[in-house]
């Protein structure tokens with residue numbers, strides 16, 4: 001088990017366009033997946049992208065298959081590893097909701113996202129993934145894949161009156177769940 005350090009906003013490595021994975025089912029890729037999952041679980045994260053631990057590859061993990069302690073009301077998202085993703089909006093409906101990010105600790109902001117998306121990509125063995133999702137699942141996918149294009153959620157925000165410290169915005173949330 002290797003819990004890796006999570007880069008924070010301001011680190012230029014979070015602003016890169018990540019490189020596509022070219023070889024699947026390698027020892028290196030399986031080790032990277034283990035590190036991503038260990039790091040995400042240690043931080044109670046809803047998801048984590050390889051660039052957040054300084055790895056310049058198009059790989060994200062998200063979902064747990066069980067309720068997330070940081071988002072207990074959110075629908076359950078299946079545990080997913082997604083490599084070389086393509087995310088396509090379906091329709092033009094947007095939804096606004098609060099997001100946090102392990103690279104922007106202690107803060108939350110109101111972020112517009114596509115309400116419904118199709119995402120494709122590959123798992124760690126190179127098997128194709130093709131899903132159509134909406135709501136929270138769609139939001140998580142868009143947030144995590146944005147990390148692969150050098151975008152952090154504040155860069156998607158339009159109304160900065162709805163951006164602030166978690167402890168101020170949501171006083172009931174404990175410190176352990178604050179990012």
Ligand code: NI
Pocket residue numbers: 100101102103143144147
């Ligand atoms: Ni994030």
